[in-house]
Amino acid sequence: MDLWEHERELLALGYKTVAGVDEAGRGPLAGPVYAAAVILPPELHIEGLNDSKKLTEKKREALYDVIVEKALDYSVAFATEKEIDELNILNATYLAMNRAVAGLSVTPDISIIDGNRSAGIEYPNVTLVGGDGKSANAAAASILAKVTRDRFMREMAERYPGYGFEKHKGYPTRAHYEAIRRLGPSEIHRRTFLRKMH
Numbered sequence: 379m380d381l382w383e384h385e386r387e388l389l390a391l392g393y394k395t396v397a398g399v400d401e402a403g404r405g406p407l408a409g410p411v412y413a414a415a416v417i418l419p420p421e422l423h424i425e426g427l428n429d430s431k432k433l434t435e436k437k438r439e440a441l442y443d444v445i446v447e448k449a450l451d452y453s454v455a456f457a458t459e460k461e462i463d464e465l466n467i468l469n470a471t472y473l474a475m476n477r478a479v480a481g482l483s484v485t486p487d488i489s490i491i492d493g494n495r496s497a498g499i500e501y502p503n504v505t506l507v508g509g510d511g512k513s514a515n516a517a518a519a520s521i522l523a524k525v526t527r528d529r530f531m532r533e534m535a536e537r538y539p540g541y542g543f544e545k546h547k548g549y550p551t552r553a554h555y556e557a558i559r560r561l562g563p564s565e566i567h568r569r570t571f572l573r574k575m576h
């Protein structure tokens with residue numbers, strides 16, 4: 379799989395700086411949605427780089443360090459569970475993505491957004507379905523977003539014991555639903571995601 383094909387096409391069209399943008403945490407019942415924006419040196423080969431969902435946690439953590447070290451620029455941002463409840467998850471995801479791009483020291487000429495929708499993105503972009511497995515920059519962004527969110531949810535597991543955040547990271551598992559029924563929602567639960575439970 380050539381992870382630089384899409385970047386090459388954009389550079390050939392005259393864009394000079396291409397970023398990849400992806401999110402992590404749209405589906406969980408708790409915690410923020412994270413997004414990352416990454417600009418890698420063109421044609422950089424990172425062994426094992428792929429969609430974060432196809433990698434083990436250990437591999438993601440190892441790749442995180444390589445990406446942070448080698449990226450020309452990167453930024454990770456989030457939208458809180460309260461913003462998710464206020465805006466809905468799609469708009470909160472756009473908010474996190476806009477914050478991630480805004481956090482770069484250089485505004486990219488264009489961003490490759492993983493997915494098929496980008497109506498709420500304030501910066502020039504192209505969407506690419508499955509981009510986190512087809513574009514080096516989007517794959518790198520997916521790893522930074524996922525690892526940062528997982529680390530945050532492990533911290534939340536210590537603050538809110540009993541929910542199992544360290545295991546499921548807030549995703550809707552049977553054990554997570556049982557914990558909510560037993561303990562009630564925590565401060566970081568997304569209220570709009572829990573309405574379906576009753």
